[in-house]
Amino acid sequence: MLEIESLTVAAGNFRLRDVNLAVGRGECHAVLGPSGSGKSTLLNAVLGVLPSESGRIRLAGADLKRVPIERRGLGYLPQQLGLFPHLTVRDNLTYSARARGVPAAEFQPLVDKLVAATGIGALLDRRPATLSGGERQRVGLVRALASQPRLVLLDEPFTALNESLRRELWWLLRELQRERQLTVLLITHDLAEAYFLSDRVTVLLDGRVVQQGEKAEVYGRPAAPEVARFLGVETLQPGRVVSVRDGLATVEVGTARLTALASPGTVGEVLVSIRGDEVILQRDGGAVSSVRNALPARVVSVRPGSPLLCVELDAGFPLFAFITRPACEELDLRPGVTVNALIKAPAVHLIPRSG
Amino acid sequence: MIAKRHNPLPGFGLTMGCTILYLSVIVLIPIGGLFLRTLEMSWADFWRLATADRALAAYKLTFGASLIGASINAVFGTIVAWVLVRYEFPGKRFFDALVDFPFALPTAVAGLTLSNLFAANGWLGQFLVPMGIKGSFTPLGVVIALTFIGLPFVVRTLQPVLESFEREVEEAAATLGAGRLRTFFSIVAPTLLPAIITGFALAFARAIGEYGSVIFIAGNKPYESEIAPLLIVIRLEEYDYTAAMALAVVLLVVSFLLLITINLLERWASRYQT
Numbered sequence: 097m098l099e100i101e102s103l104t105v106a107a108g109n110f111r112l113r114d115v116n117l118a119v120g121r122g123e124c125h126a127v128l129g130p131s132g133s134g135k136s137t138l139l140n141a142v143l144g145v146l147p148s149e150s151g152r153i154r155l156a157g158a159d160l161k162r163v164p165i166e167r168r169g170l171g172y173l174p175q176q177l178g179l180f181p182h183l184t185v186r187d188n189l190t191y192s193a194r195a196r197g198v199p200a201a202e203f204q205p206l207v208d209k210l211v212a213a214t215g216i217g218a219l220l221d222r223r224p225a226t227l228s229g230g231e232r233q234r235v236g237l238v239r240a241l242a243s244q245p246r247l248v249l250l251d252e253p254f255t256a257l258n259e260s261l262r263r264e265l266w267w268l269l270r271e272l273q274r275e276r277q278l279t280v281l282l283i284t285h286d287l288a289e290a291y292f293l294s295d296r297v298t299v300l301l302d303g304r305v306v307q308q309g310e311k312a313e314v315y316g317r318p319a320a321p322e323v324a325r326f327l328g329v330e331t332l333q334p335g336r337v338v339s340v341r342d343g344l345a346t347v348e349v350g351t352a353r354l355t356a357l358a359s360p361g362t363v364g365e366v367l368v369s370i371r372g373d374e375v376i377l378q379r380d381g382g383a384v385s386s387v388r389n390a391l392p393a394r395v396v397s398v399r400p401g402s403p404l405l406c407v408e409l410d411a412g413f414p415l416f417a418f419i420t421r422p423a424c425e426e427l428d429l430r431p432g433v434t435v436n437a438l439i440k441a442p443a444v445h446l447i448p449r450s451g
Numbered sequence: 452m453i454a455k456r457h458n459p460l461p462g463f464g465l466t467m468g469c470t471i472l473y474l475s476v477i478v479l480i481p482i483g484g485l486f487l488r489t490l491e492m493s494w495a496d497f498w499r500l501a502t503a504d505r506a507l508a509a510y511k512l513t514f515g516a517s518l519i520g521a522s523i524n525a526v527f528g529t530i531v532a533w534v535l536v537r538y539e540f541p542g543k544r545f546f547d548a549l550v551d552f553p554f555a556l557p558t559a560v561a562g563l564t565l566s567n568l569f570a571a572n573g574w575l576g577q578f579l580v581p582m583g584i585k586g587s588f589t590p591l592g593v594v595i596a597l598t599f600i601g602l603p604f605v606v607r608t609l610q611p612v613l614e615s616f617e618r619e620v621e622e623a624a625a626t627l628g629a630g631r632l633r634t635f636f637s638i639v640a641p642t643l644l645p646a647i648i649t650g651f652a653l654a655f656a657r658a659i660g661e662y663g664s665v666i667f668i669a670g671n672k673p674y675e676s677e678i679a680p681l682l683i684v685i686r687l688e689e690y691d692y693t694a695a696m697a698l699a700v701v702l703l704v705v706s707f708l709l710l711i712t713i714n715l716l717e718r719w720a721s722r723y724q725t
Contacts, residue, residue: 143622143626144625145622164625164630165622165625165626166625166626166627166628166629166630167628168626170626171626172622172623172626174617174619174622174623175619176617176619177619177623178617178619178620178621178622178623178624179620179623180620180623180624180638181620181642182641182642191624191627191629191637192627192628195624195627195628195629195630195633195637196628239623239627240623240626243626243627243628245626249626
């Protein structure tokens with residue numbers, strides 16, 4: 097549906113370089129990156145407020161270069177929502193019908209459906225200033241979807257809301273997206289948001305695409321150290337591949353040895369990335385299992401968190417594990433206690449260390 | 452009953468006392484005095500003095516020229532504010548500072564400069580006068596002077612509003628199918644309107660009271676280019692205090708009514724910003 101080909105965009109001193117990205121019909125694609133990575137520049141280029149230096153953007157097969165914003169068929173939910181303050185919610189929602197000269201009768205059924213789905217029926221006669229944050233988000237979302245856009249652009253949606261409201265709106269958005277087969281480009285710096293809402297992820301760092309793929313792939317197997325760092329992989333340690341046999345690599349990390357899946361390019365010096373939720377902690381030996389890595393480890397500290405606690409371990413190298421509070425209590429984890437840290441081989445991800 | 456909150460700063464009694472005293476000394480007592488003085492004359496006298504032909508012509512000029520000047524500033528001030536807020540260009544700070552010039556310039560200097568500029572042998576006048584546009588010593592001169600001194604008001608009231616106006620609102624309108632004109636008239640203009648009206652009101656009020664710059668350029672011909680404040684001065688110089696008072700009261704009442712009207716308009720225009 098949306099195809100971006102080797103797009104380069106300059107915005108002041110910043111430059112977004114050579115971006116390739118494709119979003120299929122009915123797919124939600126998250127563009128993930130810290131602030132200053134070029135997310136907004138990319139959004140503005142698709143939106144049509146920033147001209148591209150080279151490359152092209154196609155929507156439903158048509159080159160967008162000469163298409164003005166109002167005819168691109170976009171549904172846009174800006175970060176600050178951009179609700180029209182002087183219009184009632186109802187007039188906000190039907191603005192695109194008036195702007196496009198579509199008869200209200202043709203437009204109304206969809207608006208009614210979306211209003212019902214988002215539960216904003218009671219707010220129609222109010223003005224945006226009198227609504228709560230969550231209500232405004234819903235209005236903004238319905239307004240963007242009501243124009244039957246070919247592509248929905250979401251710019252850091254819901255960032256201003258509290259955690260529980262955000263989750264509620266994520267669910268709502270995901271349902272709407274699946275049900276209506278919306279094609280969505282989601283711009284966000286929030287890993288959880290991207291993971292929850294999207295199918296595929298593009299990670300942008302310093303104006304370049306550093307990784308792109310299925311979300312599980314990107315989260316589980318960061319392609320470069322800086323991606324792993326941005327994704328907040330808890331354990332990220334330098335290591336050395338000492339041998340490769342039958343598709344399994346043996347890696348030396350600190351004083352420990354780990355077994356990982358070998359992949360081309362990961363020889364010699366590597367970075368070992370292990371997500372905190374892939375580490376299982378066990379007390380008192382335990383039976384033989386399929387787990388390849390069982391490391392004796394000493395608890396260094398237990399950091400509170402919700403719903404998961406983060407346990408820092410010394411397993412010959414600093415290792416971090418996420419466990420639930422009941423598990424922590426059952427294992428009686430305190431600094432100094434010795435446990436077994438179990439990590440399946442596929443959960444030990446090796447990143448080539450370039451340069 | 453909710454217990455009264457304790458405020459660490461000096462409380463209601465002291466500040467309210469100061470407010471009343473200050474406003475009384477500065478505003479209420481002088482205006483009250485003016486009304487009391489006019490009470491000394493009979494209603495018939497007041498009416499005769501206040502509605503003399505010369506006075507009527509002066510009111511017409513003062514209020515008419517102020518209205519035109521403020522309207523011109525409402526339109527062009529909006530454009531100036533828009534350009535200063537929205538675009539980056541060389542000399543932007545200089546142009547921004549220039550807006551305050553009419554504030555800073557002594558009004559007599561402004562009047563002198565303008566009347567020289569538009570006089571038949573002035574820089575602009577030498578071209579304009581042969582074309583039939585006489586800026587100096589005509590009612591047009593009054594409009595020019597009042598436009599000049601009212602310039603900063605619309606620009607300065609509008610700038611902060613424009614700065615806080617989110618571009619996202621315009622972008623959202625565009626993605627919803629609105630072209631530039633529609634975006635401007637259906638979205639931007641209604642949002643800016645309250646600030647424009649406020650700026651207009653300030654410029655208008657300032658123009659009604661303006662004296663210094665106008666008397667140099669107006670020519671001050673009775674019935675033609677004589678503004679009401681000048682007529683008050685003339686009456687005073689003739690030691691005709693009652694006539695001066697009558698004129699002053701009329702100016703006061705009309706200004707007051709206008710301010711109320713504009714206030715109501717402003718409230719109407721900003722009714723959604725609650």
